[in-house]
Amino acid sequence: MNYEIRPMRPEDGEKVLEIFQQGINGGNATFDKVAPTWEAWDTKHFNLCRFVLEDENNEVVGWCALQPISNRDCFKGVAEVSIYLDGSVQGKGLGTVMMKKLILDSEENEFWTLQAGIFPENFVSVKIHEKHGFRVVGIREKIGEMNGKWRDIILLERRSRVVGI
Numbered sequence: 001m002n003y004e005i006r007p008m009r010p011e012d013g014e015k016v017l018e019i020f021q022q023g024i025n026g027g028n029a030t031f032d033k034v035a036p037t038w039e040a041w042d043t044k045h046f047n048l049c050r051f052v053l054e055d056e057n058n059e060v061v062g063w064c065a066l067q068p069i070s071n072r073d074c075f076k077g078v079a080e081v082s083i084y085l086d087g088s089v090q091g092k093g094l095g096t097v098m099m100k101k102l103i104l105d106s107e108e109n110e111f112w113t114l115q116a117g118i119f120p121e122n123f124v125s126v127k128i129h130e131k132h133g134f135r136v137v138g139i140r141e142k143i144g145e146m147n148g149k150w151r152d153i154i155l156l157e158r159r160s161r162v163v164g165i
Contacts, residue, residue, distance in 0.1 A: 001055060001056055002055075002056045003053055003054065003055055003056075003061070003089075003094060003097070004053070004054050005051050005052070005053055005054075005097065005098065005101050006051065006052060006054060007050070007051060007052075008050040008051055008052045008063060008065070009052075010038075010042070012052050012060050012063070013038035013041070013042070014038070015052075015059075015060040016038075016041070016052065016060065016063045016084075017035040017036070017038060017041060018035075019060070019061075019062065019063060019084045019085070019086050020032075020035045020041075020063075020084055021034070021035040022084070022086065022087055023084050026087075027146075027147075028119045028121045028122040029084070029119075029122065029125075031144045031146055031151070044067055045065045045066065045067045045082075046065070046066045046067060046068065046079065048066075048105070048109050049064075049065065049066040049079070049102060049105045049106050049109055049111070050063070050064070050065035050066070051063065051064050051065075051098070051101055051102070051105070053085070053089075053094060053097070053098060055089070060086075061085065061086040061088065061089045061094075062083070062084060062085040062086060062089060062094055062095075062098060063082075063083075063084055063098075064081070064082060064083040064084075064098045064099070064101070064102045065082050066079035066080065066081060066082070066102070066106060066111070066114070067079060067080050067082065068080075069115065077110055077111050077112040077113065077163065077164055078111070078112070078113040078114075078115065079106065079111050079113075079114055079115070080114075080115050080116065080117070081099075081102060081114050081115070081116045081129075083095055083098045083099060083102065083125075083128075085098075095124075095125070095128045096128060096131065096132070099128055099129070099131075099132045100132070102114075103132060103133075103158070106160075107160050107162055107163050110163055110164075111160065111163060112159065112160045112163040112164030113157055113158065113159050113160070113164075114134070114157065114158045114160075115155065115156065115157040115158075116129055116134065116155075116156045116157075117140070117153040117154070117155055117156075118153060118154050118156065119151060119152070119153060119154075120139075120152055120153075120154055126154060126156070129156045129158070130156070132158065133158045134156040134157060134158040135156060135157065135158070136154055136155070136156055137155050137156065137157050138154075138155045139152055139153070139154055139155065140152060140153050140155060
C-alpha cells in the first residue's frame with residue numbers, strides 16, 4: 001500500500017481527533033481522557049510542522065504535529081512532538097516515516113530541540129524516538145494520575161545538529 005504525507009488542513013480535524021481518541025482509548029499515549037474540540041487542538045499546536053499521512057484511498061491514517069513547551073521567547077525553538085497512527089496501520093514503519101518528516105520540517109523552521117514525554121509502557125514509541133536521535137534525559141515518577149493509577153513518563157529530547165549550533 002502507498003502512503004503520502006501532506007500538510008494538515010482544517011478539514012482533517014475530525015479524523016485527526018478520531019485517531020487521537022484511539023490513542024487515548026489505548027491507555028498508553030496520553031494523560032488526556034477525551035479528545036479536545038478541533039478549535040482547542042488547533043490553538044494548542046503550532047500552525048507549521050503539522051502533517052497527515054494518507055493511504056492510497058486518500059484517507060487520513062496518521063498525523064504528527066508540534067506544540068510549544070513555553071511561551072517564553074528563549075524557548076521558541078523547543079517543541080513537543082506528537083505522532084499518532086490509526087490502529088489499522090500501526091507496525092508498518094509509518095511512525096518512522098512521520099518522525100523523519102517532522103524532524104526535517106522542524107529544522108527548516110528553526111527548531112533546535114524536540115522533546116517528548118512517553119509512558120514507559122509505550123516501548124514502541126520510545127524506540128522510534130531513540131532511533132531518530134532522541135535521548136532519555138530523565139523519568140518523571142508518578143507525574144500524573146490516570147484512571148486511579150499514578151503514571152511515570154520518560155522524558156526524551158533531540159538536539160538538532162544543524163539549528164542553533
